[in-house]
Structure formats: structure tokens, C-alpha cells
Amino acid sequence: MKTDFHFSNLLGTVYCKGNLVFTPDGTSLLSPVGNRVTVFDLVNNKAYTLPYAHRKNISRIALTPRGNLLLSIDEDGHAILANFSRRLAIYHFSFKASVTALSFDPTGKYFAVGLGRRIEIWHTPSTPGSNEDGEVEFAPFVKYHTHTGHHDDVQSVEWSSDSRFFLSASKDLTARIWSLRQEETFIPTTLAAHRDSVRGAWFSADQESIYTVSQDGALCHWKYMTRHGEEEDESNENSLRWRVVNRHYFMQNHAKTICATFHAGSGLLVVGFSHGIFGLYELPDFNVLHTLSISQNSIDFVSVNQSGEWLAFGASKLGQLLVWEWQSESYILKQQGHFDATNAITYTPDSQQIISTADDGKIKVWDVQTGFCTVTFTEHSGAVTACEFAKRGRILFTASLDGSVRAWDMIRYRNFRTFTAPTRLSFSSLAIDPSGEVVCAGSIDSFEIYIWSVQTGQLLDQLSGHEGPVSSLAFAPNGSSLISGSWDHTVRIWNIFDRTQISEALTLQADVLVVAVRPDSKQIAVATLDGELTFWSLSEAIQEAGVSGRRDVSGGRLVTDRRTAASSAGNKAFTSIAYSVDGTCLLAGGNSKYLCLYAISTLTLLKKFTVSVNLSLSGTQEFLNSKLLTEAGPTALLDTTGEASDLEERLDSTLPGATRGDAASRRTQPTVRVTAVSFATTGRSFCAASTEGLLVYSLDTTLTFDPFDLDIDVTPATTIATLERKDYLVALVMAFRLNDRSLIRRVYESVPHSDISLLAKDIPSIYLSRLLSFVAAELESSAHLEFNLLWLQSLLSIHGLWFKDHSGALVAELRASQRAVNRVTNELNRIAEGNVYAVDFVLQQAKLQNMKTNGVSTDGIPGLRDEDEVIITT
Template structure:
């Protein structure tokens, strides 16, 4: 089995903090998710996360006007310049301090950053595609020894700069600051220009913008005051004798927003000069749209229960993007049609469990917030959210037959959800109130079992009736984990009493065979062939037992592998931290050859079952904003009062609302007396996809998806000198289809394989498949499954599948472990095709039923259906037919239904 899994996507988190940025064409939206950046394709309804990561949470991002360069800065001022399309990092650079504003100039040659009270303008690093001449006459586009070169530094503000806005010609820019002023700066010294201060606001100025013609400046402050500035003389001056020196930027008009609540204040604003739209967001979740300069209100809508953190307007001005960090919400709203383009919200509490759907195209996650979310693996979006549970959801499990999902919750209920109609159709409860922590579903979907940490019994219900069938007693401690064997014969349970019991619940006598362990059992899982179970215990051991014989086959030591990550409060090294030396979750791969394990640390370990060798270790996160990601003590973070992470610096903030501690006692995790607690990195659940080509992990930052890198352009296989694309096409032209297909597989070029695959005549498919060497069987099955998902050639793909399964079906059955992954890929493709065909058939059957239900005309000439061409709906549409009938046909006839 291949083990070169790589990070592919981040689900479960759509917005964390920072600003949102549109691409120049307005088709995609960039959103910071922790220390990574996710790109949402608003046209194709897909999303992907860029592969690189910052060391802390991203605070500001900016996209170059040509759309090639992406600049992102984290909370500590470390910047990464990357190529947006190729998704590769070009340069790393440190700006030495936190950044509050970041924007490229319209010409693309400079970018401006706000660092505290200062503003710095830097030259854009030279890259292919940026060859314009600079304003100083020098040429860009060549190679530079130092890619980041500072052009100028601007000082004058007395407090933090919150916004920077360039003029359309890139000669001037505006800055807004908390010192109640906005300032006009020039990029280079201009003749007759002096830096100008725009003062008059009573609270911090949030933003300032130029109008489209650059004749007007708009400034907006925290209290909702909008000032309009124009270059005018003094109002009392004589119009006939106005000198040029008397003209200056003056307030021409003032506007104030309607504030329905006393404590509501402006938190963000955005202005689109081409359409003169001003969009503002407030602390109570309300946003407003005004048209300037008339300040006429267009829309006012509440989109969130918490404050709106950032607003971004698409380049054409039709789509508005809103981000709220308190609940992790991301919204894209089209204000003209008043409809949502994108509406996503991640979990705003810790993830507890996850599972793949049997087809592998859905991932279900549960969280402490009581929500169950269904994610689409192809698009990366949340399809549906179930909110029936009233407390944290601790476990979830899919029935192998049917689209039924079962969840266990701390509210004392087990619920069954129908994923076709998206509804909860069954609720299971115990005779007494329990907080369920584990769940298992019979492969046939007939019974569901659940365990609790409050009770030592295992409860079993009937799915059909919802009745409690039995309570299995035998454990002397809380039940921590449950798992049904895939063949449906046994139920395996693990408990804190250091035993694992195997129950035969469908036998006449429900006996259990205990397996004695050396420590508390944390997780049990059964291999897909139902012959082996893996048990994870509190001492860091993972042991493998024979399910039929009840004997231990092998084991491995995982204490050193999983241990890692030092917290701020720890007084020991990362290798000696308590509580991180065991695996809380273990899962088998599709073929059962490897296991994946994770726990309360930043590592996910991949082991070989037979040898117990650590094949690969995945690092979940390197984000220093989380606890448990550092391996060594950083002396720079220590002070005389202790670690800086534990010192409350909130009281030193300049604004009153920032100094106030609004947190409730006991609402934080851990010690209630501790002032500041950062979330800890942990992996509560991992799961392999049914195809074995990917696995997902629930972590503190969200749902991480790792997959095999299948996008390699050229990866030759058993290549020789005479095998080239040219010779392959020549062989194909000579009608040597099998040889051409083998040569294409050797070159491993996806485009070439597809061309040969589609060029084989239908009559020769069976002959090619019959003589196909076994070494290419896996590759051809995988390619056919991929074509069935992407290409419109339905009949051709089905003919290939039919020939492969008919001719090589015996080999696929005898070598199940080798072909398990690719067979599941084919099954998923067939199921998708079947669903589409059934959908079309149902629509056609309804159309035929509608036609048959239309009234008919009974007369001497027989039965004639009412024509559908009259008015398009089949009612009264027979005007032309009536004119062609004779008088004899109209006598003694009437309308009757076909029934």
C-alpha cells in the first residue's frame, strides 16, 4: 500500500480572522483559516487550501493585481510571498512586528504595510510577468539578490494605522488611524504636494477612500460618522478672488448611521468606487449598504449574532463577502438579487468524531457544539447541518447499507439521520439518563449499540422499532469504545476496567469472551476482513488480537512516536509531557495492512500491522498560536513574571471594549482562575476513506484531509528507450491497441492513457481486456473509475467495466487485499452512474404518467389525445385540431380521462 499521503484540503473551518480578498476576475475568494489560506471557487462551487502554512495565525493577505502573487502575513509579522496559481512559496520575509493593513498598489510595483504607527512601502519582488518600469525609471522583472527592498517609510500618526487605500494612479495613498485622523501621502515627492491631515472625527477612524475621479475623499469612524472631503476654498472667501493657496481639503458633508442599540459600533467597512457603494458592518451583526454621495440606504440586514469582522466587495461590485470570527462564518451575498452565493459556517467548538460515508464522497463530523455536519469531499463545502442534539455529540457511525447515520450525544440520546431526505427519523434513549460516548452499528443496519462513561452496561436498540432490546452487563468500568465486526458476527467493546469483551449478540446465549490488557482501553477497531482487532491502551501500546481465537498476535510501542508538543504551562520537555503518550483513536486501512493512530498531540502515526514498524509520521499543525506545537523552550517568551503566554496583556489595550474582560467564570476550559488559555492541538479522530486513497483527521484547526498525490505529470513505470509518446501514437494508429495501452501505462501520462482508452473500438474492448497483463489491471481499473466520474462517455465506460469484471472477476475476488481499493473506486463510480440513471428514469416516468393522465377525445374516429402544442400545458390546446374536424366528428363526443 502506498503511504506517501500529502495534505490536500482543510474542511470544517471557513474563516478564522483577518481580511477577505477577491481575485481580479471576481470568481474566487481567499479566506484565512488559522495559519493557512483557503480559496473558494464561487463559480464551480469548490474549495481548496494552499499547501503551505505559517507559524502563527494569518492576519493579513493581499493579492497582486495580475493575480499571480499572493502575499500573506501572520500575527508575528512573518510574510510569505507565493505563486498563487502554482501554489508554491517564493520568498520568506519578516516585517519584525504585527501588521494591521496590507495592500498592493494598482500598478503592482509596490505594496504598503501598516506596522503600528508607521507605514512602510516596499517594492514588489521581481517575478516573471511583472516587467513594467518603475516610477523612478528603473526596470522591473529581473533577478534580485534581495527580493524585498523597502522604498520609503512614512511616520506621522500617533496611534495604530487601521487602513491603507491607494489612488487609482498609484501616486498617492490614504491612511486611517486610531488617533482620530486620516492622512494623505505621496509615494514619491511631488511638486506642490505636502502631506495632509484630515481631522474632525471624535473616535478612531476606521477607513478612508478615494472616489472614482479622486476628487472626493470619504472617511468613516468607529461611531458611525461618515465625512465627505473635497478640495475647496474657505466658505467665507470671495468667489472672485480665490487664491490657489487658499484651497485645501475641507469637510463638504457629514452623514451618520442609524444606530438602533447604544453599544453597537462600526467594526468594518468597504467602499467600491466604480459603483459608489459603501458597505458597513456593526458589532451586533448588522450590515448596511449605502449609495454615495447621496447616502441613500439600499439594504440593511442582520447576518450574524456576533460582530462582523471584515467585508470585501468583488471587483464588479455585485458580490459582498462577510466574515465573522466569533462563529466562524463566511458569507457571500449578491445584493442586487438579495441571494446567497456562499453561506458556510464551521464548527465553533472542538471536533469529537468523524466518519466516511460508504461511498467515500461524504465526511461527517461531530463537535462539542451539538452540531453534526456533512461535508462534500469533492467541493469541500458543508452540505447540511443537523442541530437536533442539545449537547456535545461524541460519536458517529454509518450503516453499511443505506444512507443512514447514527450519532451519540451527551444529552442522553442516540439519533438516526436519513441522508437522502436530511432528517432525523429515529431517536433512541435509555431507561435512565446517560451521557453516551461511543456507538457501533450492525453492518446490516438492524441494531445499534452505545456505551456510556456513566454506566458500565452496553445498550442495544432495534433500528426498525426503536425499542431497547438488551443491556449487556459484564464490564466493571465505563465503556470507552465499541465496534461491530464487518461480517456482523460479533460486537467488540473496550472499557476502562482493562478488558476487551467480544459479544455474540445474535446467538442464543449472549456470551462474552474477555481479553485482559495491561492498562485502560481507549479504542478498539476491527480489521475489514473481521479476523483481527486493534486495541489502544492508556500506556501507549497498540496490540493486535485474533478475533476468532482470542489470542494476541503482535503489538507495537507508540509512546515515543505520539509524544510531542510542549505547552506554555509545562515544566518538562516535550518528550516527557504527561497525557500525550497514548492513542485515543486507531483505524485500519481499506486492505488492513496498516493502521492510523492519533491522540492528544500534534502527530498522526502510520504503522504496518505485521511488523509494527512506523511507516510515516504526519505533523498536524505547526501553528504556534496553539498549545502543544513547540518542541523546545523558547527563552524569548519568558519574563520575570513567568511565560508571556500566561500574562494578561488585555488591560493594556487602548480601547475600553478591548480592555474589558467579557468572559464568564467557568466558561473556559481548564483552570477557571487562569486568565488566558490557548486551544491545545489534538487529534480526537482519524478515518480512512473506503477507497484507501485518502484519510481525514479531526484536529483543533479543523478537518484535515490527506490524499495520495495523483497529480504528477510524468511518473514513468517500467520505461524503456523505445517507449515514447510518439511511438505510442504510432502504435495506436496501426491498430495495435493493447500494445499502445501498455506503452501509455508505462509512460504514466494521464492525457496519453485517456487518448488510447477512448480510441479502442467497442468491438475490440473485450479482446484488449482478455489479453491485458495482470500488472496493468489495477491501473486500468483505476483509470476506468476516474473516467466514469469525469467523462460524459457513459456507454463506453460501462463497456470497459463490464469486460474487466467479467474477464478478471475471479482474480479480483481471489486477491481481495491487493485490489480492495480500486474495486471500491469502481463500486462508487457504478453507484453514481446508477443514481443518475435512476433520477432520469424517475423524471421520465413522471412525464409519461402526466401524458397518460391527460384527457382524451372519444368519437367515431377512435381515441385521440389532447394535443400538447396549443398552449404548452395540455389544457385546452387543441384549437387547430378542432378546426380540421368535421361536423360529424363533433356530434355525440365528450372529454373523458384515461382512467
């Protein structure tokens, strides 16, 4: 099995905190998710996460007007400059302070950074091809100016359309006008008319007006005029100044203004309030266009695309992200992640979707290709602790702390069966019979295992024998046995289909946390509280091997730890394990920042994956900084809400000391951990549920499912038999799967030329590069010129966009195709030119023959040689 898995995508989290940014073309939206940035392609309905990561949660992001450079800054002021199109980090820099505002000027040559009470202007690093001379150079960050004058934190910086001036809004109740360069008649101006902190300030399209919005819901319209409203006159130059001509109020029942943005081209002002309502207003007349409630909590940020048609809203309390088209009043994007800890995950049988369950009682279905959540089930009233698919059909089973086990039809997306126990219990583990006829669940309240019939929904039996809570259940893939693990230090093997229902107990040295069965039903893997991984023979019930994973899983020091990471015992155990599809490897994760991949045959650690390097999470550092320790404890755990200046920020409605529940508002610092792992049925990828979301690791650059990875009957004989049935598409894919060139050529040349376009349209994308390379090679060597050109034309015309998106990985194939076409073109030109000369010669000979026959003299005909005379006479 290959082990070079790499990070592919981040699912389960769509927005955490910070600002949202549209690309210049307005078709994609950038959202900060923890210490990473996720890009949502709103036109192609896809989402991907940039591969690089910050050391802490991202607070501000900005994109240049050209859309080629992305600047992201975390909570500590550490910045990463990245090439957005290539998804590569170019330069790292630290502003050495927390950044509260970030904005590029319209020309893209400068950007403004709000650092507390001061504003700094920096040169934008040049990129290849950006210079007028075409020179390739790269310069690091160079500071241009520093502006001071505000008495409190700067909250926003907005530029004028000509990049000469910029506006800053601050918590000191004022907005200020600054100039980029020194102007002769310009003096920095302070706009003071608000009674609360100013959330934003913007220029109008003609730069004759300024609009400012404050937190208390007031809008001020400023103009450059005299005290009595006279027109601008050089004689009254001393009396001209920016004055308030209109003052408006949003009137939202004492709700605070949290965010606002202004689109100068259309005069559209969008304001988000603390009670989850946003409003659209047309300026300067202050006409209310629309108000809509999109959340029960405050809207943290709002953004508008360049055309002014799409509005993006982010609410960090529930992790919501919405894109709304205000003219048609329809949603372009509506996504929400889990706002509680994720407990279990599983792949669908076709590996196209991932199911996640969490403490918020929701079950979400995530599409692996697009990265979006497609379905959300909310029927459970308690935390959902386990989920598993039936081996046959698209039936999902979930267990919950609300005392129910539910069966879901994943075709019609409905709950068609609910299983309950005679008494009120909280189910924590689940197992499904491979035939899909029996479902079993274990509880943390009772020490029994409950068995139901899927067809009737009736309780069939209760298995007694454990003396502690049942922590894990698993059926053998062949359906012969049920394996249960408990906190009573035992693993029991049940033959539930026998009349005697005898169980055999396997005794271990510590509490059993999780069990897993190898796909061939010959081995059981057990993870215990002491950090040991033990492997048992299922048929003989004896221990085969064991691995001490304490040193492998341990890593990272919690904020509250008084010991080092090496000597701490709190995180030295695996809480989730999963076998690979071929059964050669075991993936394990626990309450630490590491994922461990073990080889079963040699019992060695093959690879260690670091789940997160985010220092905003507890448990990611190996050594704690002693400067952060005070007499009252670590600074990360100190409650500083009472020191805030605003009443809303001082109020704290969370439960003291609560470690579970709402991750956005709990007092304790979130801890990095892995709660569940799952392999895809293809074996090409796996998913891990962590504190930051669902991390997908893959062997492929793109997650493309190949159905023939699941079929073992792909042989040359079956391929030829499929070809004889004239099932050309399946035969061609099977030939590529076997990678036999002679067999591929036989199938390839058997395809009728009339069916080429149909086969090219339906060929799986995973085989497009190999087919293109094969066609290019055939053009070089084969005599079937038109046949090969038809194949090449069909591939490029049908899958042109796919080849364009993956041009970087298909350089060799595309160059080979171009080289083959150029060779064919040159040969055809040479043959055509030779044929032209030959035809001209034959026509000339026929003309001379006619002249000789009619007795016309050929003397004086230019270019006629003696040998031509001989040819004519003979």
C-alpha cells in the same frame, strides 16, 4: 499499501481572522484559515487550500492587481510571497513587527504595509515576464519609503486610482494623505474630524472627494475647498484645504463600526457593525440601499469584488463566511464551520462526503470534491460524540451527550429514528451491526451497553459486565461479535446474538481509550492510556503483538508544561485509531501534533505526519522560549484584556479557566490534537479531525472516486463477458483497471463509431489521462485512422476544460497526441499532393488521346515528351 500520502485539502474551517480578498476577475475569494489560505471558486463551486503554511495564524493577505502574486503575513510579521496560479511559495521575509494593514497599489509595482504607527512602502518583487524587456528576474523585497506621523496603530491603507497618493486611517482619530513620490505642491495632510478611531478612508472615483468612517458610526465627506466653500482658485491657494462638507451617522443603536469598504466605481459603501448587521449606502448622497443581519456576533471584515456586485463577509466568532449579491439579494456562498471541538468523523460508503460531529451539537456533511459543507443537522441539543455509517444503505447513526442516539436518512436528509435509554445518560461511544438491524451505545455515566432495534426503535437489551465507563465500541465486520473497551482496563467480546450472551474479558495494563477491528474480522487493535498499542486475535482471544507508541506519539510541549516534551506524560497515548481498507496498516492519532502510520505485519512505524506547525497553538514546539516565561506564568496565558483602550475589548464574558467551548474567545491557548481519524473506503485517502479542522491526506493529486476500487470481480473473463453484453463503458473501465493492453485494444476497437461520443462523455475522469495516452499510441501504430481521430476529437471537445486544468500533469499525454496528429496530418498532405499530380497526369493523358483520335497534331504542346508520344500512339 502505498504510504506516500500528502496534504490535499482542509475542510471544516472557512474563516478564522484577517482580511478577505477577491481575485481580480471577481470569481474567487481568498480566506485565511489559521496558518493557511483557502481559495473559494465561486463560479465552479469548489474550494482548495494552498499547500504551504505559516508558523502562526495569518493576519493579512493581499493579491497583486494582475492576480499572479499572493502576499500573506502572519501575526509576528513573517511574510510568504507565493505564485498564486502555481500555488508555490517563492520567498520568505520578516517585517519584524505585527502588520495591521496591507495593500498593493493599482499598478502592482508597490505595496504599503502598516506596522504599528508607521507605514512602509516596498517594491513588489518582479516576476518572469513582468519586465518590459521580457527579462526573467526576481528581486527580494526592497524598501522604498517609510512614513511616520500617526500616534497610534494604522488600521487601513488605501491607494488612489493613479497610484500617486494613498490614505491611511489610524486609531489616533485621524486619517492622513500621503504621496508615493515627492510632489512639488503637495504637503502631507491630516484629516481630523472624528471622535473615535478611524476604520477606513477612501478616495472617490474622480479623486475630488475623500470619505472617512470612524468606529462610533460617523461618516465624513471631505472636499478640497476654501473655508467659505468657494471654488478652487489660484489666488486663494493659501486658503484651500481639505474640509468636511457633510457628516452622516449610521444610527445602529450604539453599535460599533467594526469594518467598512468602499467601491469607488459605483459609490457603494459597505459597513459591518458589532451586532452582526451590515449596511449598504450610496455615496455621496448617503442613501440607505439595504441593511441585513447575518450573524449574532460582530462582522470582522467585509470585502467587495472589482465589479461591485458581490460582497464577502467574515465573522470569526462563529467561523462564518458569506458572499452576498446585493442587487438580487441572494447568497452566492454561505458557509460555517464548527465553532467547538470536533469529536468524530467518518466517510460515506462512496467516499464522496465526510461527516463531522462536534461539541456544538451540530452534524455537518462536507463534500470531498468541492470542499463545501452541504448539509448541517442541528437536532441534537448536546455535544455529538460519535458517528458511524451502516454498512448497507445511506443511514448515519450519531450518539450525543444529550442522552439520545439518532438515525439519519442521508438521501432525504432527515432524522427518522431516535433511541433513548430508560434513564438520562450521556452516550460517548457507538457501534452499528453490519446488517444495520442493531445499534449499540455506551455511556460515561453508566457502565452498561444499550442495544436497540433499528426497525422498531425499542430497547432490546442492556449488557452489564464493565466496572468503568465504556469508552469505545466496535462491531466485527462479519457481524459475529461486539467489542467494547472500558476504563476498567478490560476489553470484552460479546456474542449478542447468542441466547447466553457470554462475554470474554481481555485484561490490559491501563485504561482502554479506543478499540478497532481489522476488516477481515480476525484482529482487534486496542489503544490504552499508557501509550501501548496491543493486537489481539478475535477468534482465540489471545494477544498477538504489541507496539509501544509513547515515543512515536509524544512531541510538542504545552505552554503550561514544566517538563520537556520527551519527559512529559500528558500526550503519550493514542485516542483514535483506524485500520486501512486492506488491513495492512493502522493509523493512530492522539493529543499531539503527530499522526502515526504502522505496518501490522512488521509492527514498524511506516510514516509520521505532522498535523500542524502553527505556533499559535499550544503543543507545536519541542522547546519553549524562556524569554516568554514571567513570574506570573507564560505570557500566552496572561489575561491582558483589561489593558485594552476600548471598553468592548476590556469586557470578558468567558468562563475563567474553561478549556472547552468557544475556541475563539476562551482564555486558554488552543492545544493541537487529533480527535478522530478515518480511512476512505477506496484506501486512497484518509481524514484527521484536528484543532484547525479536517485535514485530508491523499495519494492522488485530486480526490477522484473509482467505484471499481471496491469490486474484486474485475478479471479478464468478466471483462470479456461484459463486452459481449455490449456494456462498452464498463468493459473499457474494467480493461483499464486490469492494465492489459491487448484486452484494452480489444474492448476499444469493439466500440461502435456511433457510440464514441457517448462513451467519451461518461468515462470517469480518473481514466482520462490513460485513455488519451492509449489513443495517441493507437494513432501512431493502428490503421484505423478515422476511428482513432473520432476518439481523440470526442475526448478533447468534451473534456477540454478538464485537460486544461490538469495540463501540468498531462504534458506527456498531450504532447503524444499532438505528435500523432501532426504525423497523420503530414502523411495526409503528402498523399493528397501525390494524388493531385496523379489525377492531373491522367486527365492530361485523356486530353491528348482525344486530340490524337480527332487528328489534331500534338506538336508544340509544352511539356510533351517523346515517351508521352509513344504512350498516346500505343
